[in-house]
Amino acid sequence: MTLPELSIKRHVLAWMLNGVLVLFGLIAYQSIGMDRFPYIEFPVISVTTTVKGANPDIVDASVTNLIETAANTVPGIEHIQSTSSPGVSQVNITFALEKNVDIAFNEVQAKLNQVLRRLPKDADPPVVAKVETNTQPIVWLALQGDRTQQQLNQYAANIVKKRLETISGVGEVRLGGRRDRTIRVNLLPARMAAHGITAQDINEAFAKEHVQLAGGFVVGQATEALVKLDLEFHRIDDLPGMILGFKGGYPIRLSDVAEVEDGL
Numbered sequence: 525m526t527l528p529e530l531s532i533k534r535h536v537l538a539w540m541l542n543g544v545l546v547l548f549g550l551i552a553y554q555s556i557g558m559d560r561f562p563y564i565e566f567p568v569i570s571v572t573t574t575v576k577g578a579n580p581d582i583v584d585a586s587v588t589n590l591i592e593t594a595a596n597t598v599p600g601i602e603h604i605q606s607t608s609s610p611g612v613s614q615v616n617i618t619f620a621l622e623k624n625v626d627i628a629f630n631e632v633q634a635k636l637n638q639v640l641r642r643l644p645k646d647a648d649p650p651v652v653a654k655v656e657t658n659t660q661p662i663v664w665l666a667l668q669g670d671r672t673q674q675q676l677n678q679y680a681a682n683i684v685k686k687r688l689e690t691i692s693g694v695g696e697v698r699l700g701g702r703r704d705r706t707i708r709v710n711l712l713p714a715r716m717a718a719h720g721i722t723a724q725d726i727n728e729a730f731a732k733e734h735v736q737l738a739g740g741f742v743v744g745q746a747t748e749a750l751v752k753l754d755l756e757f758h759r760i761d762d763l764p765g766m767i768l769g770f771k772g773g774y775p776i777r778l779s780d781v782a783e784v785e786d787g788l
Contacts, residue, residue: 574647710784711782
Protein backbone atom coordinates (compact mmCIF):
# COMPACT_ATOMS: atom_id res chain seq x y z
CA MET A 525 0.00 0.00 0.00
CA THR A 526 1.43 3.34 -1.04
CA LEU A 527 1.43 6.48 1.08
CA PRO A 528 -1.42 8.14 -0.88
CA GLU A 529 -3.56 5.01 -0.53
CA LEU A 530 -2.80 4.82 3.20
CA SER A 531 -3.73 8.47 3.63
CA ILE A 532 -7.09 7.95 1.88
CA LYS A 533 -8.13 4.61 3.32
CA ARG A 534 -6.77 5.15 6.83
CA HIS A 535 -6.90 8.89 7.18
CA VAL A 536 -7.05 8.74 10.98
CA LEU A 537 -3.76 6.85 11.10
CA ALA A 538 -2.26 9.32 8.63
CA TRP A 539 -3.30 12.25 10.84
CA MET A 540 -1.79 10.55 13.87
CA LEU A 541 1.49 9.95 12.05
CA ASN A 542 1.58 13.60 10.97
CA GLY A 543 0.91 14.69 14.53
CA VAL A 544 3.73 12.50 15.84
CA LEU A 545 6.13 13.97 13.25
CA VAL A 546 5.13 17.52 14.17
CA LEU A 547 5.53 16.74 17.88
CA PHE A 548 9.01 15.31 17.41
CA GLY A 549 9.87 18.29 15.21
CA LEU A 550 8.88 20.74 17.95
CA ILE A 551 10.88 18.80 20.54
CA ALA A 552 13.93 18.70 18.27
CA TYR A 553 13.59 22.42 17.51
CA GLN A 554 13.73 23.27 21.20
CA SER A 555 16.93 21.25 21.69
CA ILE A 556 18.82 22.64 18.67
CA GLY A 557 21.66 24.89 19.77
CA MET A 558 21.17 28.40 18.39
CA ASP A 559 23.14 31.58 18.97
CA ARG A 560 22.89 35.01 17.46
CA PHE A 561 26.69 35.17 17.39
CA PRO A 562 27.84 31.54 17.31
CA TYR A 563 31.36 30.80 18.48
CA ILE A 564 33.50 29.46 15.66
CA GLU A 565 37.11 28.63 16.47
CA PHE A 566 39.40 29.14 13.51
CA PRO A 567 42.86 27.56 13.84
CA VAL A 568 44.97 30.71 13.46
CA ILE A 569 48.17 31.29 15.45
CA SER A 570 49.98 34.62 15.65
CA VAL A 571 53.65 35.12 16.51
CA THR A 572 54.73 38.62 17.54
CA THR A 573 58.36 39.58 18.09
CA THR A 574 59.72 43.01 18.99
CA VAL A 575 63.21 44.26 18.19
CA LYS A 576 63.80 47.74 19.58
CA GLY A 577 65.31 50.19 17.13
CA ALA A 578 65.36 47.84 14.12
CA ASN A 579 64.10 49.00 10.74
CA PRO A 580 61.69 46.83 8.67
CA ASP A 581 64.47 45.37 6.50
CA ILE A 582 66.44 44.15 9.51
CA VAL A 583 63.29 42.80 11.18
CA ASP A 584 62.33 40.92 8.02
CA ALA A 585 65.77 39.41 7.43
CA SER A 586 66.73 38.48 10.99
CA VAL A 587 63.36 37.68 12.59
CA THR A 588 60.42 37.27 10.23
CA ASN A 589 62.13 34.95 7.74
CA LEU A 590 63.55 32.84 10.57
CA ILE A 591 60.14 32.42 12.21
CA GLU A 592 58.45 31.64 8.89
CA THR A 593 61.01 28.95 8.09
CA ALA A 594 60.65 27.34 11.51
CA ALA A 595 56.84 27.45 11.56
CA ASN A 596 56.51 26.22 7.98
CA THR A 597 57.50 22.71 9.09
CA VAL A 598 54.38 22.35 11.26
CA PRO A 599 51.86 20.02 9.53
CA GLY A 600 48.43 21.26 8.48
CA ILE A 601 49.34 24.82 7.46
CA GLU A 602 47.23 26.43 4.74
CA HIS A 603 49.12 29.69 4.43
CA ILE A 604 51.42 32.06 6.34
CA GLN A 605 51.08 35.84 6.28
CA SER A 606 53.76 38.09 7.77
CA THR A 607 54.35 41.79 8.31
CA SER A 608 57.64 43.48 9.18
CA SER A 609 57.33 47.00 10.57
CA PRO A 610 59.77 49.18 12.53
CA GLY A 611 60.67 47.18 15.63
CA VAL A 612 57.91 44.58 15.26
CA SER A 613 57.55 41.27 13.40
CA GLN A 614 54.04 39.83 13.02
CA VAL A 615 53.51 36.33 11.59
CA ASN A 616 49.99 34.87 11.24
CA ILE A 617 49.76 31.12 10.59
CA THR A 618 46.44 29.75 9.28
CA PHE A 619 45.80 26.02 9.58
CA ALA A 620 43.19 23.77 8.00
CA LEU A 621 39.80 23.84 9.75
CA GLU A 622 40.15 20.26 10.96
CA LYS A 623 43.38 21.16 12.81
CA ASN A 624 43.02 21.39 16.58
CA VAL A 625 44.09 24.91 17.55
CA ASP A 626 45.59 23.77 20.87
CA ILE A 627 47.76 21.19 19.13
CA ALA A 628 48.78 23.77 16.54
CA PHE A 629 49.72 26.21 19.31
CA ASN A 630 51.97 23.66 21.01
CA GLU A 631 53.59 22.63 17.73
CA VAL A 632 54.37 26.22 16.73
CA GLN A 633 55.73 26.95 20.20
CA ALA A 634 57.99 23.89 20.02
CA LYS A 635 59.36 24.91 16.61
CA LEU A 636 60.10 28.44 17.79
CA ASN A 637 61.94 27.19 20.85
CA GLN A 638 64.41 25.52 18.50
CA VAL A 639 65.40 28.83 16.85
CA LEU A 640 65.37 31.19 19.83
CA ARG A 641 69.17 31.27 19.98
CA ARG A 642 69.35 32.39 16.36
CA LEU A 643 67.27 35.50 16.96
CA PRO A 644 69.04 38.86 17.50
CA LYS A 645 70.26 39.43 21.04
CA ASP A 646 68.19 42.60 21.42
CA ALA A 647 64.99 40.84 20.29
CA ASP A 648 62.35 40.00 22.87
CA PRO A 649 61.14 36.38 23.03
CA PRO A 650 58.39 35.70 20.46
CA VAL A 651 54.86 35.88 21.82
CA VAL A 652 52.69 33.03 20.49
CA ALA A 653 48.93 33.46 20.79
CA LYS A 654 45.72 31.97 19.44
CA VAL A 655 43.73 34.42 17.34
CA GLU A 656 40.26 34.70 18.86
CA THR A 657 37.89 35.78 16.09
CA ASN A 658 35.10 36.55 18.55
CA THR A 659 37.24 39.19 20.25
CA GLN A 660 37.64 41.31 17.14
CA PRO A 661 36.28 44.87 17.38
CA ILE A 662 32.65 45.25 16.30
CA VAL A 663 32.44 49.06 16.60
CA TRP A 664 35.03 51.67 15.67
CA LEU A 665 34.79 55.24 16.95
CA ALA A 666 36.78 58.10 15.39
CA LEU A 667 37.92 60.97 17.58
CA GLN A 668 38.72 64.37 16.09
CA GLY A 669 38.78 67.93 17.29
CA ASP A 670 40.62 71.23 17.43
CA ARG A 671 43.39 69.80 19.60
CA THR A 672 46.92 68.52 19.17
CA GLN A 673 47.62 64.85 18.51
CA GLN A 674 48.97 64.39 22.02
CA GLN A 675 45.88 66.00 23.60
CA LEU A 676 43.58 63.75 21.57
CA ASN A 677 45.61 60.71 22.63
CA GLN A 678 45.34 61.62 26.30
CA TYR A 679 41.61 62.36 26.07
CA ALA A 680 40.93 59.04 24.32
CA ALA A 681 42.99 57.04 26.84
CA ASN A 682 41.93 58.80 30.05
CA ILE A 683 38.30 59.76 29.34
CA VAL A 684 36.71 57.97 26.37
CA LYS A 685 38.28 54.54 26.97
CA LYS A 686 37.45 54.46 30.68
CA ARG A 687 33.83 55.49 30.12
CA LEU A 688 33.27 52.90 27.40
CA GLU A 689 34.70 50.18 29.65
CA THR A 690 31.99 50.88 32.24
CA ILE A 691 29.19 50.02 29.77
CA SER A 692 27.53 46.69 30.52
CA GLY A 693 28.49 43.99 28.02
CA VAL A 694 31.69 45.66 26.81
CA GLY A 695 34.54 43.17 27.06
CA GLU A 696 37.48 45.26 25.91
CA VAL A 697 38.22 48.70 24.51
CA ARG A 698 41.29 49.13 22.33
CA LEU A 699 42.93 52.32 21.15
CA GLY A 700 43.97 52.32 17.51
CA GLY A 701 45.85 54.87 15.48
CA ARG A 702 47.40 56.59 18.49
CA ARG A 703 50.94 57.78 18.25
CA ASP A 704 52.95 57.93 21.45
CA ARG A 705 55.05 60.94 22.15
CA THR A 706 58.70 60.54 21.19
CA ILE A 707 61.70 62.74 21.91
CA ARG A 708 64.28 62.78 19.13
CA VAL A 709 67.95 63.42 19.84
CA ASN A 710 69.63 64.44 16.58
CA LEU A 711 73.38 63.97 16.89
CA LEU A 712 75.77 66.52 15.36
CA PRO A 713 78.88 64.60 14.20
CA ALA A 714 81.12 67.67 13.86
CA ARG A 715 80.45 68.84 17.41
CA MET A 716 80.78 65.29 18.73
CA ALA A 717 84.21 64.97 17.13
CA ALA A 718 85.29 68.35 18.52
CA HIS A 719 84.35 67.33 22.06
CA GLY A 720 85.53 63.73 21.75
CA ILE A 721 82.04 62.32 22.38
CA THR A 722 80.71 59.15 20.73
CA ALA A 723 77.20 57.79 20.35
CA GLN A 724 78.07 55.12 22.92
CA ASP A 725 78.92 57.87 25.43
CA ILE A 726 75.48 59.39 24.91
CA ASN A 727 73.76 56.03 25.36
CA GLU A 728 75.67 55.42 28.58
CA ALA A 729 74.77 58.89 29.84
CA PHE A 730 71.07 58.21 29.28
CA ALA A 731 71.40 54.88 31.10
CA LYS A 732 73.02 56.59 34.10
CA GLU A 733 71.21 59.94 34.26
CA HIS A 734 67.69 59.14 33.01
CA VAL A 735 66.68 56.44 35.51
CA GLN A 736 64.50 55.64 38.49
CA LEU A 737 66.10 53.88 41.45
CA ALA A 738 64.77 52.23 44.57
CA GLY A 739 65.84 54.19 47.62
CA GLY A 740 64.91 51.66 50.28
CA PHE A 741 62.53 52.22 53.19
CA VAL A 742 62.04 54.86 55.84
CA VAL A 743 60.76 53.20 58.99
CA GLY A 744 58.79 55.15 61.57
CA GLN A 745 57.19 54.13 64.81
CA ALA A 746 54.02 52.83 63.16
CA THR A 747 54.61 53.33 59.45
CA GLU A 748 57.00 52.27 56.74
CA ALA A 749 57.45 54.39 53.61
CA LEU A 750 59.04 53.33 50.33
CA VAL A 751 61.59 55.77 48.94
CA LYS A 752 62.01 56.09 45.17
CA LEU A 753 64.74 58.15 43.53
CA ASP A 754 63.28 59.73 40.41
CA LEU A 755 66.18 60.92 38.25
CA GLU A 756 64.28 60.96 34.95
CA PHE A 757 63.84 64.08 32.83
CA HIS A 758 60.14 64.92 32.85
CA ARG A 759 60.46 68.17 30.90
CA ILE A 760 61.98 68.39 27.46
CA ASP A 761 63.56 71.74 28.34
CA ASP A 762 65.72 70.02 30.98
CA LEU A 763 67.05 67.30 28.66
CA PRO A 764 69.65 69.42 26.78
CA GLY A 765 71.36 70.12 30.10
CA MET A 766 72.19 66.46 30.73
CA ILE A 767 75.92 66.06 31.41
CA LEU A 768 77.69 63.58 29.13
CA GLY A 769 81.19 63.96 30.53
CA PHE A 770 83.93 66.42 31.39
CA LYS A 771 86.75 67.91 29.33
CA GLY A 772 89.34 70.22 30.81
CA GLY A 773 87.32 70.49 33.99
CA TYR A 774 84.22 71.73 32.14
CA PRO A 775 81.04 69.67 31.68
CA ILE A 776 79.97 68.58 28.21
CA ARG A 777 76.20 68.73 27.95
CA LEU A 778 73.83 67.11 25.49
CA SER A 779 73.08 70.49 23.91
CA ASP A 780 76.78 70.79 22.97
CA VAL A 781 76.71 67.77 20.65
CA ALA A 782 73.05 67.23 19.72
CA GLU A 783 69.69 68.87 19.12
CA VAL A 784 66.62 67.75 21.07
CA GLU A 785 63.33 67.70 19.18
CA ASP A 786 59.82 66.97 20.43
CA GLY A 787 58.30 64.20 18.30
CA LEU A 788 54.76 65.61 18.48
